[in-house]
Amino acid sequence: MARHVDVAELVDRAREGQPRAVARLISLVEDEAPQLRAVAAALAPLTGRARVLGITGPPGAGKSTSTSALVSAYRERGARVGVLAVDPSSPFSGGALLGDRIRMSDHATDPGVFIRSMATRGHLGGMAAATPQALRVLDAAGFDVVIIETVGVGQSEVDVVRLADTTLVLLAPGMGDGIQAAKAGILEVADVFVVNKADRDGAEATVNDLKYMISLGRKEIRGPSWRQPIVRTIATKAEGIPELLDAIDAHASWMTDHGELEGRRTHRAATEVEAIAVAGLRARLGSVHGGDALDQLAKRVVAGELDPYAAADQLIDQLG
Numbered sequence: 001m002a003r004h005v006d007v008a009e010l011v012d013r014a015r016e017g018q019p020r021a022v023a024r025l026i027s028l029v030e031d032e033a034p035q036l037r038a039v040a041a042a043l044a045p046l047t048g049r050a051r052v053l054g055i056t057g058p059p060g061a062g063k064s065t066s067t068s069a070l071v072s073a074y075r076e077r078g079a080r081v082g083v084l085a086v087d088p089s090s091p092f093s094g095g096a097l098l099g100d101r102i103r104m105s106d107h108a109t110d111p112g113v114f115i116r117s118m119a120t121r122g123h124l125g126g127m128a129a130a131t132p133q134a135l136r137v138l139d140a141a142g143f144d145v146v147i148i149e150t151v152g153v154g155q156s157e158v159d160v161v162r163l164a165d166t167t168l169v170l171l172a173p174g175m176g177d178g179i180q181a182a183k184a185g186i187l188e189v190a191d192v193f194v195v196n197k198a199d200r201d202g203a204e205a206t207v208n209d210l211k212y213m214i215s216l217g218r219k220e221i222r223g224p225s226w227r228q229p230i231v232r233t234i235a236t237k238a239e240g241i242p243e244l245l246d247a248i249d250a251h252a253s254w255m256t257d258h259g260e261l262e263g264r265r266t267h268r269a270a271t272e273v274e275a276i277a278v279a280g281l282r283a284r285l286g287s288v289h290g291g292d293a294l295d296q297l298a299k300r301v302v303a304g305e306l307d308p309y310a311a312a313d314q315l316i317d318q319l320g
Contacts, residue, residue, distance in 0.1 A: 007038045014141040015046070017080075022114055022141050029133040030118065040133065046140035048265070050082075051252065054164030056150045056189065061170040062196040065235040067149050071107055073241050074145050082138035082146045083115040084131060114138065132272045135163060162271050165264060166251045168244075170194045171210070173202035190228055192247045198232035198240065207232065226254050284319055293318055 005028065013021035028035055053070070055063050064085070071081045107113040118131060131148065138146045148163055169190035193214075195206050210230050229247045233240030255261040285294055297311040306314075 030130045043140040050139040054167040057170035061172040079144035082143035193230045
C-alpha cells in the first residue's frame with residue numbers, strides 16, 4: 001500500500017532547505033507517482049528564479065571535475081547550488097552508473113549544495129525524461145544556480161540546450177574535438193566553449209580550431225548575436241574558473257538585454273508541455289479498443305487499403 005504524501009508539506013520543507021524533502025520530490029517526479037500532477041501544480045508559482053547552466057561534451061573532457069569547480073566558485077559567492085548529473089542507465093536496474101556524487105564528494109556535507117544523479121533510462125538526447133520536472137523542484141526549493149551535467153556521448157546529446165539558460169560545451173586537447181565539434185552540431189549548442197586540461201599539449205590548437213569554426217558560423221548570421229567566448233581551464237586546479245564565471249555572467253547580461261532569456265524559457269516550457277501532451281496521447285492510443293485500433297489500422301496500411309495519413313486521421317477521430 002502506497003504511503004500517503006502531503007505534497008504541500010513536502011514543498012514547504014523543501015523550500016526551508018531540507019534535502020530529504022527535495023530528494024523525495026524528485027523521486028516522486030522520477031517515479032511518475034500519482035502525486036505528480038499535485039507536485040507540478042504546487043511548484044509552478046515558485047519557479048523561474050534559478051539560473052540554469054548546462055554542461056555537455058565528450059567523455060574525458062572533465063565535465064564532473066568542472067562541475068565541482070563551478071559549485072565551489074558559486075558557493076564562494078554565497079549561492080545555493082543544485083546539480084542534476086544525468087548518467088547512462090544500467091541495462092539491468094535502470095539506475096545511474098557513473099556516480100557523480102562520489103566524484104563531487106567535496107560538497108557532500110555542504111547544506112548549500114544538493115546533488116542528484118538521474119538515470120537516462122534509455123531516453124535519448126543526454127537527458128533523463130524527468131529532468132525538466134526535477135529542475136523545477138530545485139528551482140522552487142530556492143536554489144540560485146542549477147547545473148545540469150549531461151552524459152555527452154554522441155551527436156544526440158544536445159537536449160541540454162532546451163533546458164539551460166547558458167550551455168557550456170567542454171572540450172579537451174588531444175581528443176580530436178576540434179573536428180568532431182562541427183560534426184556533432186556542438187557549434188549550435190554552445191553559448192560558452194571551455195577548453196579544459198589547458199595545460200596539455202594541443203590545447204592551443206584546439207582553441208584555434210574553435211576560433212576558426214566560430215568565424216565560419218558567424219558569416220551566416222545576420223543582426224546582433226552572441227559571440228561565443230572560449231575559456232581555457234584546468235578544472236583540477238580551479239584555474240580559469242573565475243574567467244568562466246565572468247563569461248557565464250556576460251552571457252546572462254546579453255540574454256537579458258536582448259530578450260533572449262524569456263524566449264529560451266518560453267521555448268523550454270513549450271517543449272515540456274508538448275512532451276507531456278504526446279505522452280498522454282500515446283497512453284490514450286494504447287487504450288483505444290484495448291490497443292487493437294492501431295494494430296488494425298496498421299494492417300490495413302500494409303495491405304494497401306489505407307495510406308498512413310488516412311489511417312492517422314481515423315485514429316485521431318477515434319480518440320475524440
